Amino acid sequence: MIQIENLAKRYGAFTAVDDITFTARPGRVTGFLGPNGAGKSTAMRMMCGLTPATSGTAHILGRPYRSLPNPTTHVGVMLDAGAQHAGRTGREVLGLAAILVGAGRGQVDSVLDRIGLTSREAERRVGNYSLGMRQRLGLGAALIGDPSVLILDEPANGLDPGGIHWMRELLRSYAQEGGTVLLSSHLLSEVEQVADDLVLIGRGRIVAQGTKEELLSSAGVVVDATDREALHAALHRAGFSPVARPRGGFAAQAGTAQIGELALAEGLVITNLSSSGGGLEEMFLTLTADDAREVAA
Amino acid sequence: MTTQLSTTTGAADQVRDTTTPTDPGGRARAYLDDADLGQGLPFARLLRTELRKTVDTRAGRWLLIVIVAVTALAMGLMMWLGREDGADYPTLLLAAVTPQAVLLPVLGILTAASEWSQRTALVTFTQEPRRLRVMAAKSLAAVLLGLVVVAVTIVLAGLAHVASAGLAGGDVDLSLPGHVYGGVVVLQLIYVLMGVAFGAMLLNVPLAIAGFFVLPVLVNIVSMTVGWVSERAAWIDQTIAQTPFMALDAAPTGEQWAQLGVTSIWWVVVPMAIGLWRVARREVK
Numbered sequence: 001m002i003q004i005e006n007l008a009k010r011y012g013a014f015t016a017v018d019d020i021t022f023t024a025r026p027g028r029v030t031g032f033l034g035p036n037g038a039g040k041s042t043a044m045r046m047m048c049g050l051t052p053a054t055s056g057t058a059h060i061l062g063r064p065y066r067s068l069p070n071p072t073t074h075v076g077v078m079l080d081a082g083a084q085h086a087g088r089t090g091r092e093v094l095g096l097a098a099i100l101v102g103a104g105r106g107q108v109d110s111v112l113d114r115i116g117l118t119s120r121e122a123e124r125r126v127g128n129y130s131l132g133m134r135q136r137l138g139l140g141a142a143l144i145g146d147p148s149v150l151i152l153d154e155p156a157n158g159l160d161p162g163g164i165h166w167m168r169e170l171l172r173s174y175a176q177e178g179g180t181v182l183l184s185s186h187l188l189s190e191v192e193q194v195a196d197d198l199v200l201i202g203r204g205r206i207v208a209q210g211t212k213e214e215l216l217s218s219a220g221v222v223v224d225a226t227d228r229e230a231l232h233a234a235l236h237r238a239g240f241s242p243v244a245r246p247r248g249g250f251a252a253q254a255g256t257a258q259i260g261e262l263a264l265a266e267g268l269v270i271t272n273l274s275s276s277g278g279g280l281e282e283m284f285l286t287l288t289a290d291d292a293r294e295v296a297a
Numbered sequence: 298m299t300t301q302l303s304t305t306t307g308a309a310d311q312v313r314d315t316t317t318p319t320d321p322g323g324r325a326r327a328y329l330d331d332a333d334l335g336q337g338l339p340f341a342r343l344l345r346t347e348l349r350k351t352v353d354t355r356a357g358r359w360l361l362i363v364i365v366a367v368t369a370l371a372m373g374l375m376m377w378l379g380r381e382d383g384a385d386y387p388t389l390l391l392a393a394v395t396p397q398a399v400l401l402p403v404l405g406i407l408t409a410a411s412e413w414s415q416r417t418a419l420v421t422f423t424q425e426p427r428r429l430r431v432m433a434a435k436s437l438a439a440v441l442l443g444l445v446v447v448a449v450t451i452v453l454a455g456l457a458h459v460a461s462a463g464l465a466g467g468d469v470d471l472s473l474p475g476h477v478y479g480g481v482v483v484l485q486l487i488y489v490l491m492g493v494a495f496g497a498m499l500l501n502v503p504l505a506i507a508g509f510f511v512l513p514v515l516v517n518i519v520s521m522t523v524g525w526v527s528e529r530a531a532w533i534d535q536t537i538a539q540t541p542f543m544a545l546d547a548a549p550t551g552e553q554w555a556q557l558g559v560t561s562i563w564w565v566v567v568p569m570a571i572g573l574w575r576v577a578r579r580e581v582k
């Protein structure tokens with residue numbers, strides 16, 4: 001399990017990660033989704049103790065990363081597939097990772113098998129690898145300690161459709177075995193099919209999170225009321241799965257008429273009610289568009 | 298949380314050995330119990346990987362090849378110059394030690410700085426977040442390699458002397474004052490550690506190499522031109538403090554040892570302290 005609480009990172013006056021809180025649970029794949037520059041990589045580096053957090057905490061398996069003894073036996077990490085010495089062979093990269101987790105030579109072979117690198121490819125220098133091959137190698141190095149948590153930054157980058165399918169299957173079965181998987185992406189389509197839970201981040205802030213089903217429901221509405229607590233309780237009782245929105249109000253899985261009836265029955269004063277339209281896709285596009293506007297301005 | 302863990306049996310939770318890696322639910326873990334923590338990363342493993350990293354890249358391997366080639370070249374030259382009477386053992390040894398003193402520090406620099414240039418620091422400090430432990434392993438790895446080079450050089454110088462004396466029909470004389478061995482080992486180790494220190498301080502290979510070679514020259518120039526410095530040069534300029542340690546005739550005095558120690562503070566300890574401080578604090582990305 002990965003627990004992030006009020007994690008923030010400021011570079012001077014610029015806030016790269018702004019008070020994010022979420023949990024990635026065992027047995028589930030959590031997609032960490034946001035446009036370029038949203039703060040995903042910074043947040044993941046903070047989880048692994050590589051970037052000091054300005055404030056907040058990140059716990060993995062109940063502990064800060066730095067206090068895990070021999071962390072790669074518990075957590076498989078791939079933050080940047082390009083961060084490999086170009087002059088080392090793929091096999092050597094895995095060999096070094098294997099020594100540190102106390103795995104044998106056989107483990108290297110079985111990981112090579114699992115990531116689909118032939119032994120001839122494994123003898124080549126990483127400098128000659130395509131981005132997709134580096135992603136596979138990085139994933140292999142993360143898997144070699146047989147960890148129970150995986151933290152992967154944009155692992156699908158550079159993979160061909162076959163590779164994306166392969167990765168999806170691998171992460172899916174990993175979570176089915178009870179593992180915790182956190183993977184980031186800037187493409188909704190990459191994580192949509194594999195993730196159980198989604199955390200959407202834009203400009204450092206979490207803008208939405210929940211199970212994929214909650215977030216993908218296209219028939220949802222956005223609703224707010226003067227008494228938010230009562231509204232939340234009412235939505236919950238009615239089975240409309242309310243999700244709190246960062247700027248107030250809730251996203252709920254219901255039609256506008258259903259909400260109107262609920263408000264009447266519960267005596268709620270509705271201050272805002274609109275159908276949210278395209279659901280996750282729309283939310284994601286809005287996020288991206290916001291950033292684009294910012295750049296254009 | 299409990300609902301998500303419901304597939305996990307108590308027994309499966311304990312199983313983490315490689316015999317049943319795909320046990321369903323075997324990875325389901327929300328928190329690490331003390332029993333699951335396992336041992337920390339043993340220093341020996343860290344040292345083994347750091348030693349391997351110095352020789353498993355093209356840059357590292359080439360550096361070792363160049364060290365061997367330069368050693369052979371220096372000794373070959375001495376053998377040729379002494380072809381009439383046979384080359385002396387001390388001459389052969391010191392001929393190889395001087396170019397090595399230039400190349401061994403590069404080994405130290407590469408060990409400490411190349412991971413930041415190649416960005417593998419991202420991987421290394423994920424594997425062992427206790428960064429100073431990694432630096433200790435790197436320093437020790439560089440020192441061990443330096444010692445191996447010195448030992449091999451001593452053996453080669455002996456063999457070269459025997460061969461040279463045999464060819465010239467001269468006497469074989471392998472005697473050498475003990476302080477010369479001590480001086481060679483101490484000086485080469487200081488250079489290796491100085492390389493590590495400069496690498497850690499600048500965290501950039503070309504910059505560290507430039508700094509390593511330019512700074513002593515600058516200080517040397519200052520010590521020759523500025524009166525206050527030149528009066529105390531043996532306490533400031535390490536090239537001067539080291540000279541007595543290569544002399545064959547007399548062992549270094551206590552004061553000369555003190556001078557070597559004091560200059561090592563300026564050239565090794567201070568840069569190393571700055572380097573370790575930087576490595577410990579720097580954001581890895």
Ligand SMILES: Nc1ncnc2c1ncn2[C@@H]1O[C@H](COP(=O)(O)OP(=O)(O)O)[C@@H](O)[C@H]1O
Pocket residue numbers: 011014015016034035036037038039040041042043
């Ligand atoms: N050292 C730094 N100094 C200033 N800004 C930084 C620094 N590192 C990252 N950033 C900024 O933080 C933001 C988040 O970056 P990043 O975490 O890489 O985003 P993502 O991985 O989601 O694309 C970006 O706008 C980036 O420019």
Ligand SMILES: [Mg+2]
Pocket residue numbers: 037040041042153154
């Ligand atoms: Mg990123």
